[in-house]
Amino acid sequence: MSVSDFTTKNPILTKWFWIEPKQPSSTPTQPPQPKKRFDLLKPIKRWIDGIEVHNPQLAHLICHLIPAQCPFERDINLFGHTLFHIPPLCKLNPFYEEVVGLRFRALCYLADECGEDISAYC
Template identity: 65%
Template sequence: MNIAYYTMPHLALASWVKSHGQNASEGISKSLKQFLGSKPQFAPLKPLRQSLEGIEVKDPKLAKLLCQLIPAQCPFERTIQFRGRVIVHIPPLCKLNPVYEEVVSLRFRALCYLADVCGEDITPYCTN
């Protein structure tokens, strides 16, 4: 027996009856929020993400090091071919990294620092 399939119509009907003076859709959404509850989000990587976002690039050596260490493209994407036919395509797995956006943002800030503040040519860092 599917509990959600059975419960949701009865819950919606009960909330509609209970909210006779309110808009029915507001009553339904309120009842669903009470039914589902508001769970606090579990975010164990939030301090790491905040620390990566808080890094300010103010040194050319640090900016160059970051641009060299953080790749411009996902290094794990591969297409395996045999005699000209694609056997397996491994998709980019970097998006599975929970701090991917923050690391890419840090690399972008380093590139912007080198280009805007230091006036360096950043084309060597744009290709791998």
């Protein structure tokens, strides 16, 4: 028997050495429940995700309005030297994932349903 086993099994020594004996739990512990957060933008995100593209004109309009790459990303150069880089700020948009998904659905509709060449939009 080791010293630690002896001290944890002996209740008198646990008081002197401040070691808490292991006590079996009678009730199983449940995992903590995730906190429910209120998302004010959730209805708008669901609305954008729910837009179905069934019209070629709408699909072309969506592909023209939503760019394939972030237009704000830039390198600022002076006399051939890069002074600083502006990162893509589009991901700060709370609707970024939904808008990109809408553009993808429009491109898929044009390619799959209409059989059009979508290389002009890529």
